[in-house]
Amino acid sequence: AVTFRASEHQHIRYNPLQDEWVLVSAHRMKRPWHGQVEPQLLKTVPRHDPRNPLCPGATRANGEVNPHYEGTFLFDNDFPALQPDAPDPGPSDHPLFRAEAARGVCKVMCFHPWSDVTLPLMSVPEIRAVVDAWASVTEELGAQYPWVQIFENKGAMMGCSNPHPHCQVWASSFLPDIVQREERSQQSYHSQHGEPLLLEYGRQELLRKERLVLSSEHWLVLVPFWAVWPFQTLLLPRRHVRRLPELTPAERDDLASIMKKLLTKYDNLFETSFPYSMGWHGAPTGLKTGATCDHWQLHAHYYPPLLRSATVRKFMVGYEMLAQAQRDLTPEQVRAQSILGLHTPSPHF
Amino acid sequence: AVTFRASEHQHIRYNPLQDEWVLVSAHRMKRPWHGQVEPQLLKTVPRHDPRNPLCPGATRANGEVNPHYEGTFLFDNDFPALQPDAPDPGPSDHPLFRAEAARGVCKVMCFHPWSDVTLPLMSVPEIRAVVDAWASVTEELGAQYPWVQIFENKGAMMGCSNPHPHCQVWASSFLPDIVQREERSQQSYHSQHGEPLLLEYGRQELLRKERLVLSSEHWLVLVPFWAVWPFQTLLLPRRHVRRLPELTPAERDDLASIMKKLLTKYDNLFETSFPYSMGWHGAPTGLKTGATCDHWQLHAHYYPPLLRSATVRKFMVGYEMLAQAQRDLTPEQVRAQSILGLHTPSPHF
Ligand SMILES: O=P(O)(O)O[C@H]1O[C@H](CO)[C@@H](O)[C@H](O)[C@H]1O
Ligand SMILES: O=P(O)(O)O[C@H]1O[C@H](CO)[C@@H](O)[C@H](O)[C@H]1O
Numbered sequence: 001a002v003t004f005r006a007s008e009h010q011h012i013r014y015n016p017l018q019d020e021w022v023l024v025s026a027h028r029m030k031r032p033w034h035g036q037v038e039p040q041l042l043k044t045v046p047r048h049d050p051r052n053p054l055c056p057g058a059t060r061a062n063g064e065v066n067p068h069y070e071g072t073f074l075f076d077n078d079f080p081a082l083q084p085d086a087p088d089p090g091p092s093d094h095p096l097f098r099a100e101a102a103r104g105v106c107k108v109m110c111f112h113p114w115s116d117v118t119l120p121l122m123s124v125p126e127i128r129a130v131v132d133a134w135a136s137v138t139e140e141l142g143a144q145y146p147w148v149q150i151f152e153n154k155g156a157m158m159g160c161s162n163p164h165p166h167c168q169v170w171a172s173s174f175l176p177d178i179v180q181r182e183e184r185s186q187q188s189y190h191s192q193h194g195e196p197l198l199l200e201y202g203r204q205e206l207l208r209k210e211r212l213v214l215s216s217e218h219w220l221v222l223v224p225f226w227a228v229w230p231f232q233t234l235l236l237p238r239r240h241v242r243r244l245p246e247l248t249p250a251e252r253d254d255l256a257s258i259m260k261k262l263l264t265k266y267d268n269l270f271e272t273s274f275p276y277s278m279g280w281h282g283a284p285t286g287l288k289t290g291a292t293c294d295h296w297q298l299h300a301h302y303y304p305p306l307l308r309s310a311t312v313r314k315f316m317v318g319y320e321m322l323a324q325a326q327r328d329l330t331p332e333q334v335r336a337q338s339i340l341g342l343h344t345p346s347p348h349f
Numbered sequence: 350a351v352t353f354r355a356s357e358h359q360h361i362r363y364n365p366l367q368d369e370w371v372l373v374s375a376h377r378m379k380r381p382w383h384g385q386v387e388p389q390l391l392k393t394v395p396r397h398d399p400r401n402p403l404c405p406g407a408t409r410a411n412g413e414v415n416p417h418y419e420g421t422f423l424f425d426n427d428f429p430a431l432q433p434d435a436p437d438p439g440p441s442d443h444p445l446f447r448a449e450a451a452r453g454v455c456k457v458m459c460f461h462p463w464s465d466v467t468l469p470l471m472s473v474p475e476i477r478a479v480v481d482a483w484a485s486v487t488e489e490l491g492a493q494y495p496w497v498q499i500f501e502n503k504g505a506m507m508g509c510s511n512p513h514p515h516c517q518v519w520a521s522s523f524l525p526d527i528v529q530r531e532e533r534s535q536q537s538y539h540s541q542h543g544e545p546l547l548l549e550y551g552r553q554e555l556l557r558k559e560r561l562v563l564s565s566e567h568w569l570v571l572v573p574f575w576a577v578w579p580f581q582t583l584l585l586p587r588r589h590v591r592r593l594p595e596l597t598p599a600e601r602d603d604l605a606s607i608m609k610k611l612l613t614k615y616d617n618l619f620e621t622s623f624p625y626s627m628g629w630h631g632a633p634t635g636l637k638t639g640a641t642c643d644h645w646q647l648h649a650h651y652y653p654p655l656l657r658s659a660t661v662r663k664f665m666v667g668y669e670m671l672a673q674a675q676r677d678l679t680p681e682q683v684r685a686q687s688i689l690g691l692h693t694p695s696p697h698f
Contacts, residue, residue, distance in 0.1 A: 035510030161666025315508025
């Protein structure tokens with residue numbers, strides 16, 4: 001019988017955090033690609049454009065004028081998907097037609113006054129200011145809402161419609177779907193094993209090393225065993241931290257520094273300003289802030305779409321939308337062969 | 350207090366088939382779009398190109414020569430994500446690192462000998478031949494495998510790398526993730542209510558009419574109450590049918606005809622050859638063929654990416670990848686305002 005080798009033989013892997021399976025077909029990278037290539041937008045972005053609603057001093061869609069901000073800047077999204085006062089749809093008349101109330105707020109956070117920088121091009125103290133702003137907005141909106149979703153869509157490929165460095169914050173009256181899965185999985189792992197799932201997971205990855213991308217005094221970056229996107233990573237604190245506001249000053253500085261390293265590696269991988277969607281997950285807030293949330297471990301997910309080069313992405317389409325996520329190289333290959341695991345970062349892009 | 354109106358007030362809706370929630374923010378269509386627009390590839394596709402590996406008489410990557418087929422044509426994918434003989438990864442050494450064996454086959458099915466047609470441009474008898482080929486391949490591969498996933502990625506935007514009209518068939522030794530969710534939901538609905546979830550759902554939509562797109566003697570097409578993609582539809586038989594091979598000749602003819610109508614409406618909506626991923630779900634096969642699968646109702650999902658025009662798509666990115674699916678117009682608006690519900694189909698594209 002042939003001996004199983006993950007790098008050669010297809011198999012399925014389980015994601016214990018989100019209760020999902022992924023099909024890993026390592027041999028499939030050999031297939032040629034004649035499909036859609038992404039436009040390489042090498043447009044130079046002007047540092048300041050008074051018509052760009054994210055710039056200091058610019059006028060936004062609602063007529064408000066931005067201050068001449070010098071660090072981060074947080075404001076209400078002019079086209080929010082969530083508003084604070086939507087009425088309740090009321091009871092459902094049939095179990096197959098269930099709707100519930102959704103309330104919330106959507107904010108935009110600019111990372112820097114300049115439009116022509118990205119996080120990896122910013123200095124560590126500037127990134128540290130972003131970390132502080134994330135912690136504050138979690139505290140501020142988390143006082144009222146059970147969930148505060150911080151996320152960044154970077155690059156046109158990820159639906160980002162403005163090159164100015166920024167992220168979004170959507171706070172909601174409900175626990176979103178994917179969060180509910182993480183809540184259930186972490187809760188059940190904690191009650192079975194007596195410790196947080198992601199704390200044990202990070203410890204294991206530090207021992208095993210084969211998927212570890214970066215480690216620092218307080219943080220780890222790894223390609224999760226169950227990664228779906230080719231260069232997906234998970235960013236984790238080494239100690240048990242439930243939410244962003246709990247991070248100490250030293251942990252925040254170290255986070256800024258490891259983020260800069262990770263994002264520089266990403267940029268260097270295909271010599272492009274690497275597109276991704278990323279976001280933070282931590283214990284629920286609002287009325288749940290007091291509840292036992294010891295099963296939660298703070299973490300950030302990075303989901304980059306590129307597969308082979310700056311212009312060839314992984315399409316999550318037919319099989320993935322209808323059956324199961326599928327990836328074309330193993331997480332260990334990403335770590336070992338690719339630039340993610342080996343190169344010394346140098347901020348080229 | 351303000352009265353709730355789905356078309357104006359955000360809310361969340363539950364998908365009882367896949368056990369998921371979607372955030373519906375109807376008011377968000379008003380937001381301007383300055384982001385990525387998709388290339389409109391108005392390339393003319395030659396009817397026959399001997400270098401195209403899907404054409405009759407062409408030589409494929411593995412050196413095999415296609416027959417001069419005149420109807421549908423089924424062959425093994427030269428770059429399969431699933432192969433029949435992968436070894437077993439063996440037992441896991443830790444509950445957070447679980448892998449299992451995956452075996453299967455990947456096939457490609459050409460719909461027609463010509464590269465310059467699409468399903469809506471084919472005649473009803475030609476589409477009927479595709480339906481028959483789907484039923485046969487389900488029977489053939491379903492003899493061995495518990496799941497046979499038929500899916501079509503149409504258009505470059507959906508990762509389709511060859512314009513020749515075709516779909517794929519991936520049969521696997523495992524029940525894929527999304528299928529497991531549908532299995533659980535239909536099973537539990539059936540045991541609670543004594544009838545298949547989707548049979549009752551179709552009946553309700555026929556009564557309610559507000560999301561119904563097409564109906565015929567044997568079939569229904571509707572925008573599901575819980576649709577995620579802007580113009581997503583669900584295609585259902587009106588009687589209880591568990592798998593494609595069970596369809597009668599009359600039901601197959603009628604299916605060919607309603608598919609032609611639906612896809613023509615899609616093409617007319619934004620005056621473009623409408624991109625989508627679609628696929629069939631029916632009761633499991635293989636060793637499960639004999640088991641009680643009365644909770645299963647055959648259905649096809651259509652997931653088209655476009656939102657506003659032939660070049661502006663919905664991006665399922667940051668919030669959607671990290672928190673919950675979100676849509677910008679209600680399923681009822683799609684049915685009522687858009688061309689999907691009203692226009693008489695005429696095959697323009
Ligand atoms: O097999 P194809 O058509 O080359 O590949 C396409 O469909 C597959 C199944 O959905 C995806 O895994 C690929 O990412 C996509 O490009
Ligand atoms: O709010 P934006 O950046 O305009 O919009 C982008 O991110 C949102 C949240 O992930 C998505 O719903 C949109 O489809 C996407 O274009």
